[in-house]
Amino acid sequence: MGMIEIEVAGEKLVIHEFDDVYDSVTGRALTGSWLWDSALLLSHWMMIAQGRVEFDFVGKNVIELGAGTGLPGLTAARLGASRVILTDVEPLLPGLKNNVEANGLGDRVEVSRLIWGSDELPSQLGDLGGVDLVLMSDVFFDVAETAALGKTLKRICGEKTVVWAACEVRPWTGDCLNQLVSHGFELVELPSQLSADYGNFSVFRLVQPTQGFESEKEWSMPLLNC
Numbered sequence: 737m738g739m740i741e742i743e744v745a746g747e748k749l750v751i752h753e754f755d756d757v758y759d760s761v762t763g764r765a766l767t768g769s770w771l772w773d774s775a776l777l778l779s780h781w782m783m784i785a786q787g788r789v790e791f792d793f794v795g796k797n798v799i800e801l802g803a804g805t806g807l808p809g810l811t812a813a814r815l816g817a818s819r820v821i822l823t824d825v826e827p828l829l830p831g832l833k834n835n836v837e838a839n840g841l842g843d844r845v846e847v848s849r850l851i852w853g854s855d856e857l858p859s860q861l862g863d864l865g866g867v868d869l870v871l872m873s874d875v876f877f878d879v880a881e882t883a884a885l886g887k888t889l890k891r892i893c894g895e896k897t898v899v900w901a902a903c904e905v906r907p908w909t910g911d912c913l914n915q916l917v918s919h920g921f922e923l924v925e926l927p928s929q930l931s932a933d934y935g936n937f938s939v940f941r942l943v944q945p946t947q948g949f950e951s952e953k954e955w956s957m958p959l960l961n962c
């Protein structure tokens with residue numbers, strides 16, 4: 737497992753992958769032990785989006801679901817979010833905490849267990865006074881898991897919560913996305929124009945029925961020069 741450095745808001749963000757986290761049943765490394773390309777895409781997308789899509793991270797409450805090594809959530813903190821909760825299954829939490837500390841973001845980033853579909857939500861959500869942004873990268877890999885994820889999203893999201901998700905488009909991705917549609921979410925693919933670097937990947941905004949969606953023009957992105 738390695739260490740990845742990317743620059744966010746003029747500062748280095750360091751992500752350590754985890755060496756020693758295994759599924760107790762299969763003995764295989766947990767998938768959240770390493771950084772997936774969707775997380776890199778979402779992080780890049782957020783850097784471009786800052787200030788351009790009527791979303792300013794400054795002062796926002798953010799939660800990341802299935803955070804793995806935590807890059808998108810840590811990017812949100814670097815872009816000015818005041819409170820970020822990185823969530824995943826229990827065995828990944830020590831590594832996530834390590835990545836928070838490695839970047840000196842312990843004052844605004846917390847780590848908590850959140851199992852999709854569970855009735856138990858992180859206690860921190862109670863005192864946040866609402867979640868402004870939900871981040872997810874590479875979490876559409878299994879139809880049953882996506883159904884559970886849809887249930888959790890509906891519990892977390894308020895009327896104004898923005899939800900961004902990045903994923904690699906695989907043969908089963910459409911079935912997973914349909915699960916979210918059956919939970920009442922509309923999916924709008926966001927024009928990232930990062931396609932030269934991320935050919936088979938997409939960024940989506942999940943829109944709840946009570947929310948409107950701004951015109952595509954307002955969301956269109958400039959080309960990324962990097």
Ligand SMILES: C[S@@+](CC[C@H](N)C(=O)[O-])C[C@H]1O[C@@H](n2cnc3c(N)ncnc32)[C@H](O)[C@@H]1O
Nearest residue numbers: 767768771772775802803804850851852873874
């Ligand atoms: C493919 S990995 C992506 C990790 C990270 N978001 C990234 O893009 O680098 C999927 C993540 O979803 C988490 N996950 C899978 N099923 C979950 C569940 N039922 N509840 C909570 N997290 C889950 C895994 O632990 C893992 O961290």
